[in-house]
Amino acid sequence: xxxxxxxxxxxxxxxxxxxxxxxxxxxxxxxxxxxxxxxxxxxxxxxxxxxxxxxxxxxxxxxxxxxxxxxxxxxxxxxxxxxxxxxxxxxxxxxxxxxxxxxxxxxxxxxxxxxxxxxxxxxxxxxxxxxxxxxxxxxxxxxxxxxxxxxxxxxxxxxxxxxxxxxxxxxxxxxxxxxxxxxxxxxxxxxxxxxxxxxxxxxxxxxxxxxxxxxxxxxxxxxxxxxxxxxxxxxxxxxxxxxxxxxxxxxxxxxxxxxxxxxxxxxxxxxxxxxxxxxxxxxxxxx
Numbered sequence: 001x002x003x004x005x006x007x008x009x010x011x012x013x014x015x016x017x018x019x020x021x022x023x024x025x026x027x028x029x030x031x032x033x034x035x036x037x038x039x040x041x042x043x044x045x046x047x048x049x050x051x052x053x054x055x056x057x058x059x060x061x062x063x064x065x066x067x068x069x070x071x072x073x074x075x076x077x078x079x080x081x082x083x084x085x086x087x088x089x090x091x092x093x094x095x096x097x098x099x100x101x102x103x104x105x106x107x108x109x110x111x112x113x114x115x116x117x118x119x120x121x122x123x124x125x126x127x128x129x130x131x132x133x134x135x136x137x138x139x140x141x142x143x144x145x146x147x148x149x150x151x152x153x154x155x156x157x158x159x160x161x162x163x164x165x166x167x168x169x170x171x172x173x174x175x176x177x178x179x180x181x182x183x184x185x186x187x188x189x190x191x192x193x194x195x196x197x198x199x200x201x202x203x204x205x206x207x208x209x210x211x212x213x214x215x216x217x218x219x220x221x222x223x224x225x226x227x228x229x230x231x232x233x234x235x236x237x238x239x240x241x242x243x244x245x246x247x248x249x250x251x252x253x254x255x256x257x258x259x260x261x262x263x264x265x266x267x268x269x270x271x272x273x274x275x276x277x278x279x280x281x282x283x284x285x286x287x
Contacts, residue, residue: 019057097141156265168230179251190229
């Protein structure tokens with residue numbers, strides 16, 4: 001007999017996601033005492049402390065992080081089994097996993113999800129946003145929108161290009177120099193990068209005096225707005241700042257505008273799953 005159950009591990013994951021026993025209990029329609037008892041039993045049977053308080057939140061210990069990382073693929077596999085069983089029984093998928101590169105336009109993404117929810121109100125979409133540079137950590141999903149055309153689980157087709165533009169704050173010294181700007185002009189100032197990602201594969205950090213790397217697009221954009229440096233940012237994500245004049249496109253001799261392709265990848269190309277078909281159709285529709 002196993003010492004622990006998938007239910008206990010699922011509760012542990014929910015506590016970590018929500019940050020507290022009370023919120024996990026509410027999310028799982030349980031009493032807080034039931035959640036506390038199951039997790040106390042889990043830790044007792046393992047002989048390892050999995051959780052610790054951090055301010056008002058409950059977080060994983062180092063051992064908890066290591067063990068939950070090993071269990072998460074099992075939880076996901078079990079959820080796939082349940083979802084497939086529901087599909088076989090009713091013809092309605094209860095859960096669909098979607099992975100989308102963070103550079104995909106947010107407004108368009110939420111429009112697609114809203115339209116999907118209207119057509120399939122009983123199907124839960126589990127969305128994970130990733131940066132393609134973190135490919136090793138990228139979770140597997142039913143539908144993926146990524147920069148790489150070929151994934152471990154299937155092949156994808158071109159979906160759209162995301163335009164990156166070289167920008168700096170309107171008061172940045174680069175905008176005070178005579179146009180057009182050369183690489184030497186840029187090299188005198190810090191370059192802001194997004195998780196070691198370059199839109200066209202060119203590594204501009206080699207020519208930069210300083211290179212600051214940020215793990216999210218929003219953080220990189222805020223750094224540029226704060227005049228920490230200049231950088232190539234997705235044009236759609238900074239449209240309001242460009243329209244307001246807070247950020248201005250750098251007048252470069254070459255390479256001021258770049259494009260990164262996104263591809264739509266479906267895990268099971270032979271699937272006749274109506275929910276997957278709907279989602280891929282919505283992504284493929286013109287914006």
